[in-house]
Amino acid sequence: MRSLPARWPSVLALLGALLGLAFAGVSTLDYVQHLDRQVHNMSCSFVPGLTAAAGADTACRAAMYSPYAALFRDRFWGGLPISLFAVGAFAFLAAFALYLLVARERAARRAAQFFALVGWTPLAASLFMAGIAIFKLGHVCKTCAGIYASSLVLAVGAIGAWITDRRSGQLVRTAPPPPKVAAPLDAAAKVEAAEAAAAATAVAPTVVDAPDDDTTITAAQSKAAVPAGLRRTGSLLLLPAWLAGLGAFTAAPALVYWQDLPDYKNHVGSCGTLPKPSAASKDVLHLTSPRAVVPATLIVDPLCPTCKALHQRLAAEGILPALDAALVLFPLDSECNWNLRQPMHPGSCIVSKAIVCGEQRSQHLQVLEWAYESQDDLLEAAKAGAGLVNVRAMVKRRFPDLDACIDDKATERRLDRMMHFAVDNKLPVSTPQLFVADQRVCDEDTDLGLAYTLRLLAPQLRSP
Amino acid sequence: MNAAPFVAIGAAVALLGGSSLVLHSQARAAAKRLVLGVVQPDAAPVAVANDAEAPYCTPEFKNVLARVINACGLTAQDNRRGCQPADVKSLAQISDADFNALFTPLKDRGAVLMFDDASEKLDDAGKKVLDDRWQDRKGARYFFVVARASKTGTPEYNEQLSHKRANSVLFHVADTFPSTELDKQVGLLWLGNQFAQLGADYCQWNVSRTKGCNAEAINRSAFVSWVDCQL
Structure with missing residues (x-):
């Protein structure tokens, strides 16, 4: 043995x-x-x-x-x-x-x-x-x-x-x-x-x-001689046969899963529409690339991790450039948002103002993406000793040209008007929210089912 | 007899079959939850975005506000705009002094636009203050204009003058900040001299004319403010 x-x-x-x-x-x-x-x-x-x-x-x-x-x-x-x-x-x-x-x-x-x-x-x-x-x-x-x-x-x-x-x-x-x-x-x-x-x-x-x-x-x-192990090598045909077996085994669970997948058509797009899509139309920011084919409204808080994840998913799936998106900032920070009694994401108002200010130099997407990338640091800074001063300093270090604009009353008022968009449309106090045309993408479909849902609501998004 | 192939095939079938069975049952269970709409127990209801609710929104204040809003057409249930003093008198059901006191918390939020004697014309300083206050909406839904007239003159004349002053404010807002929502936002109140007069201490508020502000002048005015209360 x-x-x-x-x-x-x-x-x-x-x-x-x-x-x-x-x-x-x-x-x-x-x-x-x-x-x-x-x-x-x-x-x-x-x-x-x-x-x-x-x-x-x-x-x-x-x-x-x-x-x-x-x-x-x-x-x-x-x-x-x-x-x-x-x-x-x-x-x-x-x-x-x-x-x-x-x-x-x-x-x-x-x-x-x-x-x-x-x-x-x-x-x-x-x-x-x-x-x-x-x-x-x-x-x-x-x-x-x-x-x-x-x-x-x-x-x-x-x-x-x-x-x-x-x-x-x-x-x-x-x-x-x-x-x-x-x-x-x-x-x-x-x-x-x-x-x-x-x-x-x-x-x-x-x-x-x-x-x-x-x-x-x-x-x-056999006691003294080598039997040899002259073991059989086996036919070359065994290789493709085993390979086919491996392929069949690899595919089998996927086939079972595919067969058992529920039908989602009745669920997708059942979360309502925007009653006043044109509210604050002059005040929202726009994310529009030359490839944009589908009108959309994106309601985000720059310091909200779920918003960051959604943004990354939209970008990774190649959907973001195809959206003619109106960006509504809705910071979950009681510093400027009257819908909250306590800040959920402290520092978000300052960052949101920086994004608004970025529009003057067509930098708003850049500022937003910086905020997403630095989200953990910004939130940590906001909770540290000096609090919002830290956040302000981080924004100033990265975008010194926007500093004066952040304090401008006009910036604050524009942000207020963006938040009124949520009130006028009776939206939940939560972020992110995504609307394709006026149709709301259910929260349940903004993660695993995002690509499927968007392509169902806007067939133009379907890749050829 | 070499049993190895049979052992291996048995293991393969067991592993793949077992995995597939578990997969199948779990997928079916998820599909069932999807159809039945099973709600997760830890799912808290989400608030809906609403107008601001400032600490000064006491029940008394909101009571007056609600009556004024309903009586003055701001709920868009009729085509009226503005209320006459009689409406307010009967609706507010509170004393004149208390009525004025209700607006005291709005000192930092509102402003007093002052007019010349017997005039409803807004001067440049008044327009500037009005523009600033209008744009400083924050989370408010309603913008109140409470116009007044001083004690001099007959009650009828004062009431008409007060009404004109309120309209001057509204027209300026409508011209400068055109919006289809104005009808549902701006509440006009015109008070004649039958209402309690404001004291000289109101000159400490945000007034459009600091020079010559006294008890007489402060009542030739329109008080304007966004009101941060939910109704």
Whole structure:
């Protein structure tokens, strides 16, 4: 019987694949939960399935809402999450690792070769996704990190299994050729014979492919001779067959998911319209690019994290440039917004005034995007000792030319009129709010279902 | 017999089948919640944006405000604009002194536009103050104009003069800041000398003429202010 050290690669690969399956499964279930358009707690932990504390799942949420988390988001509400494909792939690879572990030398040598060939693909995908997480999203979620680590373990196991297989092949081939005999040995006896031969023979770095036909030896001869492990290599056709199996497994969960997706057509666009879309029309800011084809109204607070996320999603999905958007600033800060008794996002009034002032130099989008990028720092500065003075200083440092305008009464009054837009249209005191033409995009559709919803409300947005 | 392929196939079917079953049941459950519209227990109702509500909006103040607004056509239920003193008298149901006192909290928010004797013409200083006050709307819904006339002259004459002064203010606003919403925003009140007169202490308010402000002059005026109360 083979010792554990010779089997460790398969064990490792199996462990990696099972862990990967667990993490991918949990990630998929998080996604599936949100198909009801509600917000749910998420499993965001290095222990698969452990629910994260409220607020501690920011990275996982950011990853889930990002356009990189799913395919075909404009075709289906929420799209097809990438983790679905990982579930199928890990299930296949776990079963394959188990096969190698159980079959040992009875497995065709093509099996180890195939496993080495495909065993690193989850790692390649993980590296790609990790790159996106780090460089595009700025967060790495724990569940995702679990998948990356599992992929690494799987890849090491798969490559290890192949190397072990090669070594055993070398050992076998340097042994004396086996005699032809009448009675065949059973597989276990062959293995033992091969081990005995390997132990007795010096290793030469020669690699020759073993013949495909089984070699037979007698039980008596097997004690001293190498059976050789002249293990079968297996037909080349096995590779495409296994590859097809892997493909089928990878696609199967996605097909199940696609079949079970609810119909969202009756829900999308059921959140009302703007009764007075032209209110404050002279006072709103405009975000219009030459590609703009769809009129929209965007109500945002520059220090609201959800607004930042929506802005990033609109930009990442390529929707923002297609919107002829009226930007209504609605800072959730009692410093200027009479709808609040306490500031929810202190400093937001100052930043909003800076954005209004930016319009004079066509810098308002730039100021808004700076505010989103610096959001954490601005909010932290506002809560620190000097409070709003810190925020003002940060704005002045970045946009010194806007400083005088921020104090101008006209700026304050224009911001007031923008906030009256919300009153006149009886809008909820919340941000962000997005209207396509006059039709409100339900809050439930501003994250996972954004691309689908927008393209349903404005078919012009659909990419050809 | 090599059992490995069977073990592997069994494991593959179990892993994929199990995953798919869980996926299927969870997706179905989500679809059901979607159809039934299950509301999350922690979902708090969201407030709707409204007009400002300043601390001076006491129940008494709002009572007067509501009656004036309803009587003076600001709710857009009829085509009337403005109220006559008799309307206010019967509607407000409070004493003259209290009526004046109600507007005291608006000292920093409003202004007093002063007129020449027997004239309803707004001078440049008055227009400037009016423009400034009008633009300083903040979160208010209603703009009040309370015009007055001094004790000299007959009550009828004073009432007419007071009415003209109120209109002067309205016309200036309408000319300078045209809006289809004015009918629902501006409430006019014209008070004759049958109402309590203002004292000289009102000269400390934001007045359009600081020179020569006295008890006589302060009553040849129109008090203007946005009112930051929800109704």
